[in-house]
Amino acid sequence: MAIEVRIPTILRNLTDGSKAVEGKGGTLDELFSDLDTRHPGLRAKLVKDGKLLKFVNVYLNDEDVRFLGGLGTELTDGDSVTILPAVAGG
């Protein structure tokens, strides 16, 4: 079961420069743990004390996972996950 994960520029030092990597997991939490086995340190940049970090936004098929189920958000094959730092508008 493969899920595409888009990595922001500032975290690509952990993915050998790759813009997107593939991972697996039934939930977002499992996906991040799976990614961390191949890209050590990635999970710690996104999650602390079982929660997404404040300045990290994660989108499942363009929808913010904080409104879906947070780290418990369920994933299915072919899903696309995008990680982005929080930025200002206005």
Add this chain to the structure above:
Amino acid sequence: MRFDSLLDSLGHTPLVGLPRLSPSPDVRLWAKLEDRNPTGSVKDRPALWMIDQAEKDGLLTPGCTILEPTSGNTGISLAMAARLRGYRIICVMPENTSEERRQILRMWGAEIIASPAAGGSNEAVRVAKGLAAEHPDWVMLYQYGNEANARAHYETTGPEILADLPSVTHFVAGLGTTGTLMGVGRYLRERVPDIKIVAAEPRYGELVYGLRNIDEGFVPELYDESVLTTRFSVGASDALRRTRELLGQEGIFAGLSTGGALHAALGMARKAVKAGERADIVFIVADGGWKYLSTGAYEGTLEEAETRLEGQLWA
């Protein structure tokens, strides 16, 4: 309609139906035309409310200098009001914003300090906070944390929508300072059971996210996640496509952030149709397309337009 002055004509914008883009008679889309404000954007509401509040609080007195980090529209609204009220204004603006925005700001007498393109508005906020610390006599209204921003929408935009469309089921707007969504969202939540409040956040090119560290991100102080039902990230390609559909099918010439809001609104409409539920979905047309002509957003193929927008703060 007659008003004593331009500033008095703020708000009371039309809410127009979209008969061609609405999927069915039971699931309808409505556009709130905020380009019909004094300087042509939704930001006139928070800008005037922030200035009025600062005057009431005694923070702004004649001859004062206003400082504001802005990607354009808020600065333009503030510049017009500052000109009329006799304030000097300095806008800190990312350098990757459209030329029209700069020209319009200068036209109303604003001074512009450019902040680096990499990092987008986060950098503008950082630079402005630094300047504010160096110049304690300057007044930073700070749209990202000024409660008068959200209150302007709670007191005006929200009531206008509910009065015009009591059957409203969804409210969709672009997410920037979060002021529109917080203000209108709270107002409607207090009065409309099961209202859905939906944010459409622009997803820019990589340059804009070029922060030094992930912990240098920025979340506006006004933001309260509990007001929202959900939040979508909309890329330039979807925003462009929807902006052109709105123009081609309904005749509405809007800026690109509106395309983002329409994309999220159509997504909610599709869900309602699937679930067999009725829906009246209101979305905000934040501004007209005029300020974005130089970006080439309205010409050539979508792919060409998307390429031209790469690295730009298009919303």
